[in-house]
Amino acid sequence: MALTDAQVAALTATRDQIRDELMGGTSATSARGIHHTALISGDVRRTVDFYQRVLGFRLTEMFENRDYPGSTHFFFDVGNGNALAFFDLPGLDLAPYAEVLGGLHHIAISTTPEEWTAARARLDAEGVEYMLESGTSIYFRDPDGARVELIADPLGEMYGERVV
Template identity: 80%
Template structure:
């Protein structure tokens, strides 16, 4: 549902005010206190299906698998997404979980940077696997993983988006 033009104009003005008030110039920003994202954890409805999708279709090697310390019987497993970063999953057997939903505080999408040749190869594997996706700006594809989470593969370098520095 599209917003009325007047509301879009209000939101644009508010974003501009926030940018002016809160965004520090590149040379004025302090160094981050973080080293990076250790892992992002998602929920899997089927461990094998998730591994086959992320490892075989997307090309992210499975690196570890062990029992979830917070939920006996649950599997916690990790994929290498490059540059020392990981995407992890839990399965939660016995819980009656609903379908993926976007909620406040929840995941909108997971964006993973790939070199252009790897991005093209992954897009070809998505095609071969019959995974529907939306291509945007010639450098991004958006699709849903087997459990419905939205994933973006982006051929832009880390720290850039569509030619703009974001870090």
């Protein structure tokens, strides 16, 4: 459903008001960083192969999920002490990936420009469809449908704008 010009204008005004009233502040953030982001895997071997071989993220740990016997919890190093984690949930009848309120839209992972180019070549070799944006972002779906962005901009920046 496309928005009307009037709806877009109203949303822009609301966004501007929120930014003007609430952005910034004088105190530092209370967080140290994201320890890990956890996604769901439909097939552990397929997920490990994709994230490690195609994207170049090193598998660092794998153990049984403490909350669900038989389930595997596994982690990839995505730099700067950050991890991307997965669970498989065998025996549960899970629906395919979908964007829902409160759900994941995409995960953006920073790479060097050189690694971004190499990852793009590996995606091409695997036949993974993707969308290029602004010369530094590449969007694609992982084997379970989650949207991933590789971005070659420095951490804290996006398309030349400081975001942190």
